[in-house]
Amino acid sequence: MTNNSKLPNVGTTIFTVMSALAAENNAINLSQGFPDFKSDQKLIDLVTNAMNSGYNQYAPMPGILELRKAISEKFKLLYNTSYHPETEITITAGATQAIFTVISAFIRPNDEVLIFKPAYDCYEPAIELNGGKTVSIQLKAPHYKVDWNEVKQKINNRTKMVVINTPQNPSGIVFSKEDMLQLQKLLEGTDIILLSDEVYEHIIFDGDPHQSACLFSDLKKRSFVVASFGKTFHNTGWKVGYCCAPKDLMAEFKKVHQFNVFCVNHPVQKALAEYLQEPDHYLELSEFYQQKRDLFLSLLKDSKFAFTPSKGTYFQVLDYSKITDDHDVNFAKRLTINHKIASIPMSVFNENGLDQNVLRFCFAKTDDTLKKATEILNQI
Ligand SMILES: Cc1ncc(COP(=O)(O)O)c(C=O)c1O
Numbered sequence: 369m370t371n372n373s374k375l376p377n378v379g380t381t382i383f384t385v386m387s388a389l390a391a392e393n394n395a396i397n398l399s400q401g402f403p404d405f406k407s408d409q410k411l412i413d414l415v416t417n418a419m420n421s422g423y424n425q426y427a428p429m430p431g432i433l434e435l436r437k438a439i440s441e442k443f444k445l446l447y448n449t450s451y452h453p454e455t456e457i458t459i460t461a462g463a464t465q466a467i468f469t470v471i472s473a474f475i476r477p478n479d480e481v482l483i484f485k486p487a488y489d490c491y492e493p494a495i496e497l498n499g500g501k502t503v504s505i506q507l508k509a510p511h512y513k514v515d516w517n518e519v520k521q522k523i524n525n526r527t528k529m530v531v532i533n534t535p536q537n538p539s540g541i542v543f544s545k546e547d548m549l550q551l552q553k554l555l556e557g558t559d560i561i562l563l564s565d566e567v568y569e570h571i572i573f574d575g576d577p578h579q580s581a582c583l584f585s586d587l588k589k590r591s592f593v594v595a596s597f598g599k600t601f602h603n604t605g606w607k608v609g610y611c612c613a614p615k616d617l618m619a620e621f622k623k624v625h626q627f628n629v630f631c632v633n634h635p636v637q638k639a640l641a642e643y644l645q646e647p648d649h650y651l652e653l654s655e656f657y658q659q660k661r662d663l664f665l666s667l668l669k670d671s672k673f674a675f676t677p678s679k680g681t682y683f684q685v686l687d688y689s690k691i692t693d694d695h696d697v698n699f700a701k702r703l704t705i706n707h708k709i710a711s712i713p714m715s716v717f718n719e720n721g722l723d724q725n726v727l728r729f730c731f732a733k734t735d736d737t738l739k740k741a742t743e744i745l746n747q748i
Contacts, residue, residue, distance in 0.1 A: 390710035414639035431459025434641035462607035463596040475500040479528035486717030533565040535680025567596040667742035682732035
């Protein structure tokens with residue numbers, strides 16, 4: 369049977385490749401973005417209790433109301449803004465499903481979607497599957513600053529959606545208030561939807577406030593704000609997240625959601641609804657990860673790698689141009705095989721595989737893992 373792939377350019381992701389290479393070579397794995405420590409025992413106990421109490425069948429389609437109410441209260445507390453729990457919040461199977469569903473609900477053939485590169489890898493295939501066209505804005509290392517004039521030039525009457533991600537994986541940059549105001553100005557008076565991937569909203573450093581799209585009234589009315597409990601509570605394997613949007617946009621989202629997953633993990637939702645009652649569970653996260661970033665970078669200060677400290681996410685980009693001008697994919701493989709440390713080459717997130725001699729390292733690891741990793745990196 370001939371198989372005419374709808375995604376001819378998609379192969380095995382670099383995350384799978386590098387993690388497999390790390391396992392094969394017994395290397396320290398700082399490639400994939402997940403913590404190597406346990407999530408809070410209290411949260412695990414809450415899930416166990418929910419299962420023992422019988423919450424093991426389908427949850428309501430948009431998620432349990434208690435959890436949607438808790439999320440609504442969180443928006444009030446953090447951003448002084450409101451999303452109605454009954455009509456403007458949906459619980460999803462991780463941020464990935466929320467992103468896929470937003471794109472599927474709105475993108476038609478030949479619609480253009482603007483994304484900023486380096487970009488997380490799930491946006492483009494979703495756009496392509498729906499017949500849309502990705503229009504990329506390539507940001508340049510080491511500062512990855514957005515040139516808003518370039519963005520303005522790329523917006524036209526075919527532009528249906530803009531995707532932003534702040535704090536940004538993989539670069540570790542954050543959008544400032546000024547960036548958000550520039551974006552708001554560009555979108556004013558258009559029908560362009562904003563997909564704001566904010567999965568790292570609670571991992572932001574040096575006292576910078578997170579500039580959520582919901583803080584800007586003209587952005588909020590066109591935005592889907594997407595979040596991930598996996599990133600926030602150290603349990604990426606549970607795959608529970610959510611998204612929020614004004615009622616009319618959310619109604620369209622739910623039409624796709626109900627035939628895509630219908631609903632998501634019930635006992636985990638029960639547990640999260642209770643766990644969220646204590647805001648310290650997410651408010652302490654920035655400090656926790658900032659200590660890890662600082663430890664990682666202080667141990668690398670005498671290495672040959674150059675860096676600008678990550679402003680958010682649990683990723684740090686390291687520039688190796690003082691070591692070699694080898695292509696980043698080759699260098700990342702060489703580090704894994706010969707030096708037993710795995711990272712992700714940044715070119716895979718860039719337009720046309722642009723190689724800027726930089727690698728991405730995940731520092732969501734125990735201090736012991738970070739110490740061992742830097743001992744290796746210092747010898748290179
Ligand atoms: C920027 C970004 N968005 C979305 C996701 C996916 O989140 P989830 O695991 O909740 O699907 C990730 C995971 O790495 C990410 O880095």
